[in-house]
Amino acid sequence: MPAPLSHLDVLESEAIHIMREVAAECKNPALLFSGGKDSIVMLRLAEKAFRPGRFPFPLMHVDTEHNFPEVIAFRDRRAAELGERLIVRSVQDSIDRGRIKIRHENESRNVMQTVTLLDAIQEFGFDACFGGARRDEEKARAKERIFSFRDEFGQWDPKNQRPELWDLYNTRVHPGEHMRVFPLSNWTEMDIWQYIAREKLEVPSIYYAHRRDVVWRGGWLPVSHLVQPKAGEEVKNIMVRFRTVGDMSCTCPVESDAATAEAIILETAGSRITERGATRMDDRTSEASMELRKREGYF
Amino acid sequence: MDLLRFTTAGSVDDGKSTLIGRLLYDAKSIFEDQLQAMERSTERRGGTGVDLSLLTDGLQAEREQGITIDVAYRYFATPKRKFIIADTPGHEQYTRNMVTGASTANLAIVLIDARKGVLTQSRRHAYIAHLLGIPHLIAAINKMDLVDYSEAVYQSIQTDFSAFCQQLGARDVRFIPISALHGDNVVEKSARMPWYTGDTLLDTLEGIHIQHDINLRDFRFPVQLVCSPQISGLPDFRGYMGRIESGCVRAGDDIVVLPSGHRSHIKDIVTYDGNLSVACAPQSVTLMLEDHIDISRGDMIVHPENPPRSAREFHAMLCWMSEQPLHPRGKYLIKHTTHTAKAVVQEIEHKVDINTLATGPASELKMNEIGRVLIKVQRPVVCDAYRDNRASGAFIVIDEHTNNTVAAGMIEGAD
Ligand SMILES: Nc1nc2c(ncn2[C@@H]2O[C@H](COP(=O)(O)OP(=O)(O)O)[C@@H](O)[C@H]2O)c(=O)[nH]1
Ligand SMILES: [Mg+2]
Numbered sequence: 001m002p003a004p005l006s007h008l009d010v011l012e013s014e015a016i017h018i019m020r021e022v023a024a025e026c027k028n029p030a031l032l033f034s035g036g037k038d039s040i041v042m043l044r045l046a047e048k049a050f051r052p053g054r055f056p057f058p059l060m061h062v063d064t065e066h067n068f069p070e071v072i073a074f075r076d077r078r079a080a081e082l083g084e085r086l087i088v089r090s091v092q093d094s095i096d097r098g099r100i101k102i103r104h105e106n107e108s109r110n111v112m113q114t115v116t117l118l119d120a121i122q123e124f125g126f127d128a129c130f131g132g133a134r135r136d137e138e139k140a141r142a143k144e145r146i147f148s149f150r151d152e153f154g155q156w157d158p159k160n161q162r163p164e165l166w167d168l169y170n171t172r173v174h175p176g177e178h179m180r181v182f183p184l185s186n187w188t189e190m191d192i193w194q195y196i197a198r199e200k201l202e203v204p205s206i207y208y209a210h211r212r213d214v215v216w217r218g219g220w221l222p223v224s225h226l227v228q229p230k231a232g233e234e235v236k237n238i239m240v241r242f243r244t245v246g247d248m249s250c251t252c253p254v255e256s257d258a259a260t261a262e263a264i265i266l267e268t269a270g271s272r273i274t275e276r277g278a279t280r281m282d283d284r285t286s287e288a289s290m291e292l293r294k295r296e297g298y299f
Numbered sequence: 300m301d302l303l304r305f306t307t308a309g310s311v312d313d314g315k316s317t318l319i320g321r322l323l324y325d326a327k328s329i330f331e332d333q334l335q336a337m338e339r340s341t342e343r344r345g346g347t348g349v350d351l352s353l354l355t356d357g358l359q360a361e362r363e364q365g366i367t368i369d370v371a372y373r374y375f376a377t378p379k380r381k382f383i384i385a386d387t388p389g390h391e392q393y394t395r396n397m398v399t400g401a402s403t404a405n406l407a408i409v410l411i412d413a414r415k416g417v418l419t420q421s422r423r424h425a426y427i428a429h430l431l432g433i434p435h436l437i438a439a440i441n442k443m444d445l446v447d448y449s450e451a452v453y454q455s456i457q458t459d460f461s462a463f464c465q466q467l468g469a470r471d472v473r474f475i476p477i478s479a480l481h482g483d484n485v486v487e488k489s490a491r492m493p494w495y496t497g498d499t500l501l502d503t504l505e506g507i508h509i510q511h512d513i514n515l516r517d518f519r520f521p522v523q524l525v526c527s528p529q530i531s532g533l534p535d536f537r538g539y540m541g542r543i544e545s546g547c548v549r550a551g552d553d554i555v556v557l558p559s560g561h562r563s564h565i566k567d568i569v570t571y572d573g574n575l576s577v578a579c580a581p582q583s584v585t586l587m588l589e590d591h592i593d594i595s596r597g598d599m600i601v602h603p604e605n606p607p608r609s610a611r612e613f614h615a616m617l618c619w620m621s622e623q624p625l626h627p628r629g630k631y632l633i634k635h636t637t638h639t640a641k642a643v644v645q646e647i648e649h650k651v652d653i654n655t656l657a658t659g660p661a662s663e664l665k666m667n668e669i670g671r672v673l674i675k676v677q678r679p680v681v682c683d684a685y686r687d688n689r690a691s692g693a694f695i696v697i698d699e700h701t702n703n704t705v706a707a708g709m710i711e712g713a714d
């Protein structure tokens with residue numbers, strides 16, 4: 001009898017099974033690909049699930065235009081390497097068309113993505129969207145099903161979720177409704193990095209330690225066209241890496257000199273702060289901010 | 300490193316959330332920002348220090364009301380194992396939530412309040428754990444600090460609960476006296492209970508053998524997808540994609556496809572990382588056969604020498620989960636492995652009083668009730684009894700009109 005499977009093998013097989021269920025049962029799925037590490041892992045899982053065939057779904061990115069340039073370059077290159085179709089829908093476009101009202105150019109666009117995302121889901125008639133969210137990320141996510149039902153307004157009702165039994169997923173929706181499907185639900189940040197190391201996956205360079213100009217605003221913020229030092233603010237140039245890649249105006253790097261996936265695994269093992277706690281200013285506003293955003297239809 | 304999934308069961312206030320918080324805290328899996336958030340919440344609610352139960356209460360309504368609404372999943376790892384915890388709340392929707400948490404678990408921790416002893420609820424939890432086929436049970440006698448860490452109290456609870464578990468037929472039941480609040484015997488051995496010489500809870504979780512929890516004897520491969528990409532270079536590729544739900548398969552094996560009964564051999568076991576000579580549950584693979592036969596999603600590939608049953612009618616236990624009760628003659632969809640079929644509940648054979656385990660007649664099953672039914676399906680279901688094989692014995696019931704999942708089902712057998 002072969003040796004028992006490792007935890008990564010079990011998680012991988014579970015995710016492949018989930019993706020194939022969607023491919024078999026949903027009419028028009030899509031995979032939300034941001035160029036971040038979780039969605040990079042999802043692409044490898046999709047290769048494992050569907051090669052030598054093509055992916056039975058397009059990739060879609062909701063571009064806030066506040067992304068790190070390295071991540072966007074990586075996104076386009078990876079999609080081209082895979083030979084899969086990439087759809088990009090733009091938050092700026094939603095703003096220009098008056099679907100989103102902004103107060104000023106540089107404010108965080110995390111919340112705004114929801115409008116663009118839901119519009120795109122409607123435009124293409126997607127009935128299932130893979131997302132890379134993990135339950136270890138955040139308290140509200142910990143309560144979410146792997147197959148998470150969204151009503152015709154794209155909304156999540158946390159108190160009225162379908163029971164999810166064994167791995168018998170109920171994928172059924174009425175026209176206009178859809179599913180968000182999270183194949184990485186049971187993965188932790190540690191599992192993701194272990195998998196990136198094991199599979200030798202390339203990730204955008206900003207995940208690894210590099211020197212960067214930052215200013216302190218209750219957390220280090222990267223200096224960019226969106227974050228300009230204010231009078232009296234000291235710009236420091238320090239070794240950092242990003243644990244998540246989001247909106248440049250509110251995604252903080254952590255101080256680190258980890259230059260490889262293996263070094264990040266060691267750092268993650270010793271880390272005393274959660275991924276989002278360390279890096280997302282927008283999650284700190286209120287204890288429920290992720291839950292509120294999710295209810296509205298966020299990723 | 301392997302993976303153990305467990306669920307916690309207990310009545311409201313028995314200390315489930317505190318125990319999970321304690322496990323994560325002592326196993327150093329709570330992060331500082333989470334601790335700070337919990338401290339702020341505790342203070343807002345008029346307390347001091349850290350209320351460890353706040354870690355699992357993730358929704359706004361839960362934090363405001365100090366209750367747990369829905370199954371929450373938590374993750375931690377020690378150098379020996381990775382753990383997935385399903386924390387299930389103990390209020391009126393309890394059966395539904397516990398069944399959900401139990402369906403994927405290798406192990407259940409049943410909490411018993413040392414002051415109260417074995418209650419009706421404790422029996423109910425053990426019954427559900429057993430019904431859902433959870434192979435390992437830990438009875439954690441909690442709040443030992445409130446009974447002066449008394450060995451006599453512990454022993455009398457152990458005697459009571461053992462007797463009940465024996466009646467159920469549960470095989471692997473272990474007992475541990477703990478204080479979730481103070482940490483005794485959770486991660487650290489308690490100096491206040493020198494009379495207890497067994498393992499701590501964490502040691503037990505790390506040490507339990509789970510290799511045999513999965514059926515590695517009977518090969519069951521429900522086909523999820525047929526892959527025939529028709530791409531240049533691979534004009535004839537035709538693979539059957541799926542996950543091995545139980546057993547193992549080798550290249551060259553004789554196989555039979557059910558329900559059609561067509562026979563062939565395994566040509567290749569294909570994965571992205573190369574072909575395998577042998578693969579076992581729960582691996583996801585693509586199988587190629589020697590012969591071109593008609594196979595589609597919902598079919599099952601198995602070994603001819605120990606096939607499952609193909610049944611159009613079977614008996615099953617149902618845990619009903621919908622506000623709309625089950626009525627006899629009700630029409631539904633059932634999803635069993637990768638096969639979804641129209642089904643009708645022919646008859647409710649009996650209902651189980653989950654508090655006394657007594658069975659009695661029933662004209663309907665209401666939310667959170669459990670009963671035995673006879674189900675007839677439009678197309679035959681290729682299945683095993685749930686007690687022999689969780690993966691090929693489980694099904695869900697879906698209401699075709701609302702699309703809701705309305706019941707969890709476990710096949711008992713066919714006539
Ligand atoms: N004295 C004592 N109190 C405990 C212990 N475990 C939990 N509690 C308390 O019991 C109450 C209910 O605990 P909680 O974890 O929320 O229970 P749940 O409803 O099962 O999740 C809380 O006030 C806890 O502090 C224990 O071992 N000893
Ligand atoms: Mg609780």
